[in-house]
Amino acid sequence: MRTVVVVGGVAGGMSTAARLRRLDPQARIVVVEQGAEVSFANCGLPYFVGGEIERRESLLLHTPRSLARTLGLDVRVRTEALSIDRAARTVTMRGPAGEETIGYDALVLAPGAVAVRPPIPGVDHPRVRTLRTVPDAEALRDWVTGGARTAVVLGAGFIGLEAVEALSRAGLSVALVEAAPHVLPVLDPELASWVRDELRAHGVAVHEGMAAARIEDRDGQALVTLGDGTELPADLVVLSVGVRPRTELARAAGLELTDAGAIVVDAQQRTSDPHIWAVGDATASAHATTGALAPVALATPANRGGRVAADSIVGRAGRHSPDPLGTAVVRVFGLTVAMTGASRRALGERALHTARVHSGHHAGYYPGATPMHLVLHFGPDGQILGAQGVGQEGIDKRIDVIATAARAGLHADDLVDLDLCYAPPFGSAKDPVMILGMIADNVLSGVLVQADPVTPLDPEACLVLDVRNRDEWDRGHVEGAMLVPQPEVAGALESIREQAAGRLVVVHCASGFRSYLAHRTLAGAGMPSASLSGGFTTLSRAQPDVVASPALAVG
Numbered sequence: 001m002r003t004v005v006v007v008g009g010v011a012g013g014m015s016t017a018a019r020l021r022r023l024d025p026q027a028r029i030v031v032v033e034q035g036a037e038v039s040f041a042n043c044g045l046p047y048f049v050g051g052e053i054e055r056r057e058s059l060l061l062h063t064p065r066s067l068a069r070t071l072g073l074d075v076r077v078r079t080e081a082l083s084i085d086r087a088a089r090t091v092t093m094r095g096p097a098g099e100e101t102i103g104y105d106a107l108v109l110a111p112g113a114v115a116v117r118p119p120i121p122g123v124d125h126p127r128v129r130t131l132r133t134v135p136d137a138e139a140l141r142d143w144v145t146g147g148a149r150t151a152v153v154l155g156a157g158f159i160g161l162e163a164v165e166a167l168s169r170a171g172l173s174v175a176l177v178e179a180a181p182h183v184l185p186v187l188d189p190e191l192a193s194w195v196r197d198e199l200r201a202h203g204v205a206v207h208e209g210m211a212a213a214r215i216e217d218r219d220g221q222a223l224v225t226l227g228d229g230t231e232l233p234a235d236l237v238v239l240s241v242g243v244r245p246r247t248e249l250a251r252a253a254g255l256e257l258t259d260a261g262a263i264v265v266d267a268q269q270r271t272s273d274p275h276i277w278a279v280g281d282a283t284a285s286a287h288a289t290t291g292a293l294a295p296v297a298l299a300t301p302a303n304r305g306g307r308v309a310a311d312s313i314v315g316r317a318g319r320h321s322p323d324p325l326g327t328a329v330v331r332v333f334g335l336t337v338a339m340t341g342a343s344r345r346a347l348g349e350r351a352l353h354t355a356r357v358h359s360g361h362h363a364g365y366y367p368g369a370t371p372m373h374l375v376l377h378f379g380p381d382g383q384i385l386g387a388q389g390v391g392q393e394g395i396d397k398r399i400d401v402i403a404t405a406a407r408a409g410l411h412a413d414d415l416v417d418l419d420l421c422y423a424p425p426f427g428s429a430k431d432p433v434m435i436l437g438m439i440a441d442n443v444l445s446g447v448l449v450q451a452d453p454v455t456p457l458d459p460e461a462c463l464v465l466d467v468r469n470r471d472e473w474d475r476g477h478v479e480g481a482m483l484v485p486q487p488e489v490a491g492a493l494e495s496i497r498e499q500a501a502g503r504l505v506v507v508h509c510a511s512g513f514r515s516y517l518a519h520r521t522l523a524g525a526g527m528p529s530a531s532l533s534g535g536f537t538t539l540s541r542a543q544p545d546v547v548a549s550p551a552l553a554v555g
C-alpha cells in the first residue's frame with residue numbers, strides 16, 4: 001500500500017488528495033494542515049468580511065470528519081509539518097497529540113503563500129491585519145460589526161480591492177493606498193483609470209504612487225502616515241501588499257528553489273526530488289507569454305496542479321500543467337476587471353501591436369447596453385500576448401474567450417472566426433472579441449496602420465486630425481488638432497494635405513472606427529496616415545494633458 005503525505009489542506013493540497021483517492025482507492029493518504037480548518041474557501045473571505053456571505057460555515061467546504069467519511073482521508077488539523085528527511089523519506093509533524101514522524105512513498109507540498117509584511121514602523125500594531133485565513137476574516141468581521149467606522153487598505157491588488165469593496169459595503173469609510181503609480185498595477189494604466197474612478201465614485205479615498213511611512217497608535221486606533229505626510233486614522237488597517245511563497249520546509253530539505261524562493265517543479269509538478277511533488281502558490285511556473293519564472297497565486301492553477309500531481313504520483317503519464325496565462329477577474333463595486341496573459345509593462349520592450357475596443361456589452365439598440373473597454377496585445381506574428389477588460393457586464397466572458405483562444409494557440413486575427421453565441425440581450429452579431437480580431441487582421445495585413453495613444457504626439461512630426469462631429473469636439477479635443485468630421489474627409493483632402501505639410505496624419509475619432517474609415521480614405525489619396533488606437537476615449541485616459549477641455553473629456 002502506498003503512503004502519500006500532503007502538507008497543506010486547502011486548494012492545491014486537497015485537490016491532490018481527492019484526486020489521489022479516486023485514482024488509488026487503497027492508498028494511505030495523510031493530509032497535514034497547521035490551521036484549524038481544511039478545504040476552506042479563501043477566495044470567499046472578503047465577501048464574509050463585507051457580510052455578503054453571512055455564515056462562517058459557508059466558507060468551510062469540508063471537515064476532517066467529512067473527508068474521512070467520503071474520501072477515506074486521514075486529515076490532521078492544527079498539525080504542522082516541521083521537517084523532511086529525504087533520505088529516510090519521512091516527515092516529522094507536531095499536532096495536538098505531540099510530535100510524530102511518518103514515512104512516505106510520495107510527499108506533496110502545498111503550503112501556499114504568506115502575506116508580505118513590509119518593514120513599515122508600527123506594522124505590528126494590533127489593528128493591522130492581513131486577509132488570508134478564516135481567523136483573519138473573522139477578526140475583521142468582528143471589528144466591522146463591532147462599530148469600526150474607518151479603514152485603511154494598504155495595497156491595491158486583487159485582495160486589497162476586494163477588501164476595500166467589502167469594508168465599504170459594510171459602511172466603513174475606506175482609504176486605499178498603493179505605492180505603484182496606479183491601482184491594480186497588473187493592468188495597463190489607462191484601463192486602471194476606470195477602476196480608480198469607480199473607487200472614488202463609491203467614496204473611497206484613493207492614494208496612488210504613495211506608500212505608508214509609519215503606523216502609530218492614537219488612543220487605540222491606528223494612525224497611518226503616508227510618504228507625503230497625509231495622516232489617515234483607522235479603526236482597522238488591512239495589509240495587502242502581496243504574498244511570497246511559503247517554502248521554509250522545502251528550503252530546509254534542500255529542494256531546488258528559484259532565486260525568489262519558490263519551489264521549482266516540472267510539468268508534472270515534481271520537485272528536484274523524485275519522491276516529492278509541489279503545487280500551488282509555493283511553486284514557480286513559467287508565464288505562458290513572458291516566460292518569467294514566478295508563482296502565479298491563483299486558485300485555478302493550484303487546483304489543476306493538484307490533479308496533475310496526483311496523476312503523476314500514480315504513474316499516469318500524459319497530463320501536464322500548462323504554463324499559466326494568469327487569467328484573473330475581480331469585482332470593484334459595479335465594475336468587472338479581468339485580464340489574461342501579460343500587460344504592456346510586463347511585455348517590456350517586446351514588439352507588439354494593440355487592438356482596443358470601446359463598445360456596448362450588447363447590441364446598442366437593445367435597452368441597457370453598458371460600456372465595455374477591451375485591450376488586446378499581440379505580436380507581429382499574431383500571437384496573443386495579453387488581454388484586459390473593464391466594464392459592468394460581460395467582461396469575464398470576453399476575457400475567458402480570449403484566454404481559451406490563447407491556450408489553444410489561436411492568433412489574434414483568428415478571433416474574427418470564432419463562433420460565439422449571440423442574441424441582442426447578450427452581445428452583438430460582431431462581438432467585441434471578434435472586433436478585436438478584425439482590428440488585428442487589418443493591422444497584420446497592412447490594411448490598418450495604427451498610432452499609439454500612449455506615446456506623446458509630436459506636433460513637428462504629425463498633424464492630429466479629429467474626425468468626430470462638432471459636439472464631440474466641443475466636449476474635449478486635442479490641442480492643435482484639425483476638425484473634419486469623417487463624412488466630410490473625402491471632400492477635404494486638399495486642405496488636410498495642406499495642413500499636414502508632409503507630416504504623418506494621425507486620425508482619431510471617439511474609439512477607432514470612424515478614424516479607420518478616414519485613414520483608408522487618406523491612404524487611397526496617397527497621404528501617409530495612421531488611425532489612433534482606441535481613439536479619444538483611450539487618449540484622454542492615457543494622456544489627459546493633451547486634451548484641451550479635460551473637465552469635459554469623454555468618459
Ligand SMILES: Cc1cc2nc3c(=O)[nH]c(=O)nc-3n(C[C@H](O)[C@H](O)[C@H](O)COP(=O)(O)OP(=O)(O)OC[C@H]3O[C@@H](n4cnc5c(N)ncnc54)[C@H](O)[C@@H]3O)c2cc1C
Pocket residue numbers: 007008009010011012013032033034035042043044045046079080081082110111112113131132133159246249279280281282296297298299300302
Ligand atoms: C482573500 C483571498 C482571496 C482570493 N481570491 C481569489 C480569487 O478570487 N481567485 C483566485 O483564483 N484566487 C484567489 N485567491 C488565491 C487562492 O486562494 C490561492 O491561489 C490558492 O488558495 C493557493 O492554493 P495553495 O494550495 O497553494 O495554498 P492555500 O490554499 O493557501 O493552502 C495552503 C495551506 O497550507 C498550510 N500550511 C502551510 N505550511 C504548512 C506546514 N508546514 N504544515 C501544515 N500546513 C501548512 C496553510 O496553513 C494553508 O492552509 C485568494 C486568496 C485569498 C487569501
